[in-house]
Structures are given as structure tokens and as C-alpha cells.
Amino acid sequence: MAEKEISQLPGNVDKTCQEHPDRKQHAGLHNPGGYSDALSVDIGSSDDEVFSMSEVDPVLDAKMRLVNRTMDEIGWTNLHLKLFFLNGFGYAADSLILALQAVTSSQAALEFQPSFSYGLNVAVYTGMLLGVLFWGLGADVIGRRFAFNISLFSSSIFAIVAGASPSWIVLATFVALAAFGAGGNLVLDTTVFLEYLPSNKQWLITLMACWWGLAYVIVAAFCWPIFSNSRYTCSDIATCTKENNMGWRYIWYGNGVLVFICSILRVTIIRLKETPKYLLTKGDDAAVVKTFQYMAQKYNRPCHLSLEELESCGTIQSTYGKSRYSLGEFWAHIRGLFVTRKLAISTLMIWFSWLLIGLAYPLFYVFLPDYLASRGAHTGQAGAYYQWRNYMLSSVAGIFGPVAAGYMCNIKMLGRKYTMAIGALITMAFFFAYTAVRTPAQNVGLSCAISFSLNIYYGTLYAYTPESLPSAHRATGNGLAVAFNRIMGLVSSFVAAYGNTATSVPIYVCAVLYIVMAIVAVSFPFEPYGKRAM
Structure with missing residues (x-):
């Protein structure tokens, strides 16, 4: 995520949680999914998403934007x-x-x-x-x-x-x-x-x-x-x-x-495979990156998302109940x-x-x-x-x-x-x-x-x-x-x-x-x- 946007997020999101330096350079060169060139310039403001989670969990919001940009980078396959x-x-x-x-x-x-x-x-x-x-x-x-x-x-x-x-x-x-x-x-x-x-x-x-x-x-x-x-x-x-x-x-x-x-x-x-967004909300950043890299390799598409990039954003706190298999977990999803x-x-x-x-x-x-x-x-x-x-x-x-x-x-x-x-x-x-x-x-x-x-x-x-x-x-x-x-x-x-x-x-x-x-x-x-x- 661009530095100017991270600074606007509430909470303690590490400012190193930003777009991979190669992403802008390569996104405009290889555009198999037909996504807008604007996406290769700026990885997003709150207007790019249906809604923002920055008020609730700025880490989740930052990571989700990175995942969305990576899906756009890989494109249609x-x-x-x-x-x-x-x-x-x-x-x-x-x-x-x-x-x-x-x-x-x-x-x-x-x-x-x-x-x-x-x-x-x-x-x-x-x-x-x-x-x-x-x-x-x-x-x-x-x-x-x-x-x-x-x-x-x-x-x-x-x-x-x-x-x-x-x-x-x-x-x-x-x-x-x-x-x-x-x-x-x-x-x-x-x-x-x-x-x-x-x-x-x-x-x-x-x-x-x-x-x-x-x-x-x-x-x-x-x-x-x-x-x-x-x-x-x-x-x-x-x-x-x-x-x-x-x-x-x-x-x-x-x-x-x-x-x-x-x-x-x-x-x-x-x-x-499990969807990247589900893996992200459960805190498995490594599996998210692995899934995207597998897709990129199989379909010959660019993917510049790294584990370090996701981990630098911090730890998601807003999507869990006290125990995964409990009424508290179901209530957490309803809440x-x-x-x-x-x-x-x-x-x-x-x-x-x-x-x-x-x-x-x-x-x-x-x-x-x-x-x-x-x-x-x-x-x-x-x-x-x-x-x-x-x-x-x-x-x-x-x-x-x-x-x-x-x-x-x-x-x-x-x-x-x-x-x-x-x-x-x-x-x-x-x-x-x-x-x-x-x-x-x-x-x-x-x-x-x-x-x-x-x-x-x-x-x-x-x-x-x-x-x-x-x-x-x-x-x-x-x-x-x-x-x-x-x-x-x-x-x-x-x-x-x-x-x-x-x-x-x-x-x-x-x-x-x-x-x-x-x-x-x-x-x-x-x-x-x-x-x-x-």
C-alpha cells in the first residue's frame, strides 16, 4: 500500500506495509486481466473498495487491499x-x-x-x-x-x-x-x-x-x-x-x-485450494502468498506479493472468536x-x-x-x-x-x-x-x-x-x-x-x-x- 495511504490508517499499521517496489514497474507491462492502468499507479484509496475496514481493523484493511491488488495483477485465468x-x-x-x-x-x-x-x-x-x-x-x-x-x-x-x-x-x-x-x-x-x-x-x-x-x-x-x-x-x-x-x-x-x-x-x-481471502482472515499469510505464487506460476502471470510484505502490516485481530469451534466463533462472525x-x-x-x-x-x-x-x-x-x-x-x-x-x-x-x-x-x-x-x-x-x-x-x-x-x-x-x-x-x-x-x-x-x-x-x-x- 502506498505510504501516503498507510499514514491515514488508524491504529498501529507498520508503514513498511506497502506495495512491492516492482509491482508498479511490472503491472503496466503485463496486463492479462485487462485491469485499469490506474491500479498500477496507486494500490488504492478507500474509494477503490466497496467499503473500508480501516476503522475496525487497519491491519486487515491494509492486507486485504494488498490481496485485492495481487488478484488484479494476476488477472483472469x-x-x-x-x-x-x-x-x-x-x-x-x-x-x-x-x-x-x-x-x-x-x-x-x-x-x-x-x-x-x-x-x-x-x-x-x-x-x-x-x-x-x-x-x-x-x-x-x-x-x-x-x-x-x-x-x-x-x-x-x-x-x-x-x-x-x-x-x-x-x-x-x-x-x-x-x-x-x-x-x-x-x-x-x-x-x-x-x-x-x-x-x-x-x-x-x-x-x-x-x-x-x-x-x-x-x-x-x-x-x-x-x-x-x-x-x-x-x-x-x-x-x-x-x-x-x-x-x-x-x-x-x-x-x-x-x-x-x-x-x-x-x-x-x-x-x-482454500480461497486467499479466507486464509488471510484466519491469519495464514504464508498460505496466501503460496496460493498466489502457485496461480502465477501455473498461468504465467506476474505476482509480486511477498510474505514479508504481508507480515509487515501486523497481525489481524478482528475476525476471531475465543475458540474456533465454539458458539463464540459463530457469534464473532455474526457480530x-x-x-x-x-x-x-x-x-x-x-x-x-x-x-x-x-x-x-x-x-x-x-x-x-x-x-x-x-x-x-x-x-x-x-x-x-x-x-x-x-x-x-x-x-x-x-x-x-x-x-x-x-x-x-x-x-x-x-x-x-x-x-x-x-x-x-x-x-x-x-x-x-x-x-x-x-x-x-x-x-x-x-x-x-x-x-x-x-x-x-x-x-x-x-x-x-x-x-x-x-x-x-x-x-x-x-x-x-x-x-x-x-x-x-x-x-x-x-x-x-x-x-x-x-x-x-x-x-x-x-x-x-x-x-x-x-x-x-x-x-x-x-x-x-x-x-x-x-
């Missing part, structure tokens, strides 16, 4: 490309399990005749909730690498076993266990990817949400031929047996195997999300946003079918072919929402905050328009439009959350954010079971929720555009 694809599929596993539960529950219910038909919905959201809490909080304690390698593998095994379930209770149990592993991926994949990215590629976290929509396309590709064939599905409770209703089981088997293959590829192709007033406001607003979208999205789709039917709408053509064709079309449209969001959030005048606001307001408008649907064509068109616009908001929120949280506590904050979302998913299950689905009130409640989401988005205290995540 094939490792990042691998992470985008293989992390992306792990990211998709979350929506894959949710979709599998949604599309197979009715056929499984015909076979098992449960007393509570929304049991699988409760099971999947309960598993997701426990998963994001366990893997999210755990990843800040045991590290990203172990959780990253295990969570997707466990999800795949239970998804395969779910297809062999002999009863509704057993099926719900394995669905919950599959969701437990998948829920952790949603937190870990964005966290791991972000903590390896050079700053000018952070917008790819938003684009990675396209994998969310791709998962629905994969599920539709399995369901369309299977559920369109009467040999694999039954339609009458009285005659429905395992033998004439194997379709939903094949779908669980096939998708479970696909997730299993990807979990093996993640371990064998990436061979992930770390509120160490400054601005960070505390940001954390609460992020959690509130996840709660709002977790309530608005499922609530709308719980009430909409009966609401439309009560007003004489004919939203679909008869037959499985048309049903799954429409599902495929809306799923494909959902892939392009994050693509648009990735472009929009990288425009200076929009950034992350206004991209989210635009996505929320457009979705609200399409939701209102949907209440006027009366024909199959209108239904398909507006379903695709909503899938597209909603993923603009969702995809940007997925990226904004880890970008705006401190690295030492990122997985904890991210996990708790998604947990609020899953709690609302549970609420929607019971609303669907016991609420009056023909009333128009929930439609307007959802509209108000999207307006609030837009207001919250533009009010976020941090804008990550053009800045480095800490």
Missing part, C-alpha cells in the same frame, strides 16, 4: 473459467432440487395419497433453510474448500435415493436431505468465485445466476418426454401404483446422477457483519430484501392459478405436451434475465442498485398484467416476461449480497440472507394449504412488495460497481 462453469452448476443445484420437488410432487402424491399434499414443499424449504445456515455459518469456520467439495456430493446422493422412496414420509425426508446439500451451494459457489475474481470481472457473479434458469431447462428436458408418455405416469388415484407411475422416479434418478457427475468434476478438474453503522444498515437491508422476494415470488404463484380460474381465464392448452412446452419456454427466458443484468450492472449510471430496482419494477408491472390473462398465448408470453425480468432482480441480488459483505464473515451473512428467503418459502406452503386462493388481495400485496424491493435497492448504502469486494 483458466481457473476462473473453470470456476464459472463448475461453480455455476453447483449454483444451479439449488434451483434444480426446488424444481424437481415442484414438478414431481403431484405424481408422487397420486401414488402415496398423503394427508398433507404440501409436505414435499415444506420438506424442500426446511432442508434449504437448514442447509444455508449449516454450510453458510460453517464455511466461515471450517473453510470454503471442505464445504464446497462435500455439499454438492451429498445433495446428489440423496436426490438419487429419493427416487427409490417407498412412502411419502421417506420421500419428504430424502428431498429435505438433498435440499440441505443444495442449499449450501447457493452460498458457497458465489462466495468462492468472488474470492478468486479480479475486480474488473466481479460482474460475472451476476451473470452466474443464468445457471439458476438453466436448471429449470434441464428439469423440463427430463420431464417433457417422460410425463408426455402415459407409460410412465398415472392419472387416477384408485389405479396408481409404483409400476405404472415410474416417471417421477426416473426424473429424480436422472437429475441426481447429473448432479453427482458434476460434483466429481468439481473435485477432479478444479482441485480447489462482524455489524462492526460499523453503515455495514450494519447494509446487512439488515440485504436480509430484508431476501425476505421480501422470498415472500412475494411464491405467494404470487400460490394464489395466481385459482385467482385466474375464478375469473374465467383459460391459461393453457390441454395435454402434457403443451404444459411442458410452456414450462420449457419460460425456463429458457429465465436464463437471459441474468445475462441482461450482467450487462446492466456494469453500466456506471445503473450499477448494481438501479439494476435491481429496474428488475423489481418491471416484474411488478408484468405481475399486474398477468392478472388480465385470458388466453394460452397471453399466459405463455407473460410467463416468459416475468421469468426474464424477475431474474434481473434475483440475479443482481445474488451478486450484490456477497460483494457487500466482509470476506471474513461473507458466508455467514450470505447464508443468513438466503435463510430468510427459505423461511418465507415455508410460510407460502401453509398459506397455500389454508388460505383463500380466489381473493385478489395477495396480488396487490405482491405488487407492493416489489415496489418496496425497488426502494430498498436504491437505498443500499454501498454500490459495488467499479470497486473491489473486501
